[in-house]
Amino acid sequence: MATVVVVGAQWGDEAKGKIVDLLAQDAQMVVRYGGGSNAGHTVAVGDLLLKLHLIPSGILNPATACVISDGVVIDPVTLVRELDGLESQGIDTRQLKISGHAHVILPYHKELDRLEEERKRDGKIGTTMQGIGPAYEDKARRCGIRMADLIDRDRFQAQLTANLISKNFLLTQYYGSQPCDAAEVLASYAPLGERLAPYVADTGSIVYRAVANGDRVVFEGAQGTMLDIDHGTYPFVTSSHPVAGGACLGTGIGPRAIDTVLGVMKAYTTRVGQGAFPTELLDATGDRIRERGREYGTTTGRPRRIGWLDTVCLRYAARVNGLDRLALMLLDVLSGLPSIKICTAYECDGQIYRELPGDQSILGEARPILEELPGWPEEIDDVTQLDRLPAAAQRYVRRVEELVGLPIALVSVGRRRDQSIWLEDFFAGEMAAPARRRAL
Numbered sequence: 001m002a003t004v005v006v007v008g009a010q011w012g013d014e015a016k017g018k019i020v021d022l023l024a025q026d027a028q029m030v031v032r033y034g035g036g037s038n039a040g041h042t043v044a045v046g047d048l049l050l051k052l053h054l055i056p057s058g059i060l061n062p063a064t065a066c067v068i069s070d071g072v073v074i075d076p077v078t079l080v081r082e083l084d085g086l087e088s089q090g091i092d093t094r095q096l097k098i099s100g101h102a103h104v105i106l107p108y109h110k111e112l113d114r115l116e117e118e119r120k121r122d123g124k125i126g127t128t129m130q131g132i133g134p135a136y137e138d139k140a141r142r143c144g145i146r147m148a149d150l151i152d153r154d155r156f157q158a159q160l161t162a163n164l165i166s167k168n169f170l171l172t173q174y175y176g177s178q179p180c181d182a183a184e185v186l187a188s189y190a191p192l193g194e195r196l197a198p199y200v201a202d203t204g205s206i207v208y209r210a211v212a213n214g215d216r217v218v219f220e221g222a223q224g225t226m227l228d229i230d231h232g233t234y235p236f237v238t239s240s241h242p243v244a245g246g247a248c249l250g251t252g253i254g255p256r257a258i259d260t261v262l263g264v265m266k267a268y269t270t271r272v273g274q275g276a277f278p279t280e281l282l283d284a285t286g287d288r289i290r291e292r293g294r295e296y297g298t299t300t301g302r303p304r305r306i307g308w309l310d311t312v313c314l315r316y317a318a319r320v321n322g323l324d325r326l327a328l329m330l331l332d333v334l335s336g337l338p339s340i341k342i343c344t345a346y347e348c349d350g351q352i353y354r355e356l357p358g359d360q361s362i363l364g365e366a367r368p369i370l371e372e373l374p375g376w377p378e379e380i381d382d383v384t385q386l387d388r389l390p391a392a393a394q395r396y397v398r399r400v401e402e403l404v405g406l407p408i409a410l411v412s413v414g415r416r417r418d419q420s421i422w423l424e425d426f427f428a429g430e431m432a433a434p435a436r437r438r439a440l
Contacts, residue, residue: 002211002215002216002259003211003216003218003219003257003259003260004023004217004219004258004259004261004262005221005244005260005321006019006020006218006219006220006221006262006264007221007225007243007247007264007317007321007323008221008222008224008225008227008263008264008265009224009225009263009264009265009314009317009321009323009326010225010226010265010266010269010271010313010317011223011224011226011227011269011270011271012039012222012223012224012242013040013224013270013295013297013298014224014265014266014329015266015329015412016041016220016222016264017041017043018043018044018057018329018412018415018420019262019264019327019329020041020056020057020058020218021043021045021057021058021060021061022417022420023058023218024056024218027058027061027064027215027216027217027218028063028065028210028215028216028217029058029064029065029066029067029207029210029215029216029217029218030056030058030059030064030065030066030217030218030219030220031056031066031067031203031217031218031219031220031247032054032055032056032066032067032068032069032220032222033069033072033219033220033246033249033251034071034072034221034222034240034241034242034246034247034249034250035072035073035132035221035222035240035242036053036072036073036074036075036105036130036135036222036240037053037054037075037078037105037130037299038053038127038222038223038238039053039299040052040053040297040299041298042298042415043057043060044415044416045060045416046416048089049415051298052082053075053078053082053299054068054072054074054075054078054079054082055082055083055086055093056068056096057220058218058220059091059093059095059096060091062092063095064095065095065097065206065210066095066096066097067097067098067099067203067206067207067251068097068203069203069204069207069250069252070099070102070203070250070251070252071102071241071246071249071251072102072250073103073104073105073135073136073139074098074102074103074104074105075104075130075131076105076189076196077192079098080192080196083096083195096199097199097200097201097203097206098196098199098200098203099200099201099202099203099204100146100147100148100151100200100202101146101147101148101203101204102147103135103136103138103144103146103147104135104144104146104147104149105135106131106135106160106185106189107180107185108167108168108171109131109132109134109135109138110129110130110131111131111171111180112131112134112167112170112171113127113129113131113132113134114129115171116133117129124274125235125236125273125274126272126273126274128297128299130299132238132239132240133238133239135239137239138163143162143163145160145163147200150189150192150193150196151193151196151197151200152193153190153193156189157182157190160182160185164180164182203251204251207252207253208252211253211257219247219258221242221244221246222240223240223242224242224317225242225243225313225316225317225320225321226313227242228241228242228243228246228320229241231320233275233276233360234360236273236274236275236276243320243321244258244261244321260325261321261322261323261324262323262324262326262327262409263314263317263321263323263325263326264326264327264329265309265314265327265328265329266293266309266328266329267309267329267330267331267333267334267400268293268306268307268308268330268333268334269307269308269309269310269313270293270295270304270305270306271304271305271307272297272300272302272305276364276366278307278312278343278363278367278368279308279309279310279368280305281307281308285337286307287306288337289333289334290303290306293306293330293333308341308343308368309342309343309400310343310368311343311344311403312344312345312346312353312354313356314404315354315355315356315404315405316355318405323406324406325407325408325409325424326400326401326404326406326407326408327408327409327410327411327412328400328410328411330412331393331396331397331411331412331413332379332380332381332412332413332414332419334375334393334396335375335376335379335380335393336375336376336377336379337375338374338375339372339373339374339375340372340373340396341370341371341373342370342371342373342399342403343369343371344369344370344371344403345368345369346368346369347366347367347369348362348365348366348367349365353366371399373395373399374392374395375392376389376390376393378390380393380413381414381419382419384418384420384421385421386411386421386423389411397411408423409422409423409424410423411423
């Protein structure tokens with residue numbers, strides 16, 4: 001078995017970039033399947049710290065093909081900046097391929113995103129204002145401009161001119177803002193298309209051949225399960241499908257091609273933007289975790305909201321993604337706390353919920369039912385074996401497995417590759433068979 005989907009099991013920012021980078025060392029291909037530049041994946045190798053938004057996190061492995069697939073919405077400005085930044089550090093980007101079907105984010109998408117957030121005032125979603133939602137909206141309205149259009153100047157100009165009729169009416173008449181000038185957009189974006197043209201390819205066929213040949217392929221998700229447009233905490237969600245099923249939608253491979261789904265989770269919970277967050281900590285403990293974990297948005301720099309680990313959400317993520325295993329990240333951040341709490345269920349109006357409520361209005365009123373475990377004073381960032389962790393940390397890891405009902409394949413105790421505790425031989429040689437889920 002050779003294909004694995006890496007999916008965020010919480011509200012995003014789970015350190016998926018590190019996991020993908022680790023797996024990419026033994027993979028022939030890494031495929032980014034959804035989202036856009038609102039994602040931020042951080043990869044640390046030695047003294048090198050990369051913050052990627054669009055390019056797959058396997059780019060540091062020169063033998064690994066990297067693919068940006070159909071389901072991604074691409075900001076050409078961000079992508080070219082990333083390419084230039086990588087190349088300036090001596091990193092080869094020739095193994096990158098970009099789908100001609102991937103939709104393009106243009107200046108009017110960002111402006112509409114900003115204006116709509118301002119219009120909502122107290123009802124803001126909390127988007128990154130990168131134009132992601134409006135770009136996906138155009139995709140659904142069948143008027144989107146794709147990478148294959150961007151690299152053809154005449155086609156790009158014709159489609160841009162047609163789109164701006166309605167976009168400028170909306171900008172000026174509804175929002176009272178300034179119109180978007182077609183000539184200016186063409187002058188700035190056509191050169192970006194020329195720069196990216198050598199990377200554009202039929203990625204659907206490329207990925208299919210890799211899977212059919214038995215190559216080891218990692219499908220990299222963006223954001224997290226609880227932000228999925230259908231399965232997340234709507235309306236405070238992203239505009240795409242971060243769940244494992246999005247790997248099929250965003251690349252064109254069939255579901256039978258997926259061998260393993262790995263859910264990435266933090267040892268606590270974070271969230272960016274608005275929406276329900278039952279375990280949120282609005283105290284000194286939350287502040288401490290934020291600072292130790294450097295919990296500030298990779299894309300926006302916004303401080304992330306902090307909460308205790310929520311296993312109700314994790315069991316939901318296991319269900320909707322068909323998770324086989326978990327990767328437990330940032331365990332080192334919890335070192336030094338006298339005690340640590342885990343949410344095992346919710347209470348609302350006298351009713352106990354051990355599974356995520358179907359009515360999401362309940363989530364906003366829910367009180368977390370917390371189980372308290374002892375903390376550990378020792379720093380653990382140099383530990384490489386589970387049995388060398390403090391006993392309390394080992395107990396925490398095993399309790400998470402019990403509450404979620406899934407085995408943990410890896411525990412991360414720092415940003416670097418070597419700060420990883422492998423609990424099983426996950427992706428070396430041949431991948432282990434998917435573990436049997438544990439009954440709760």
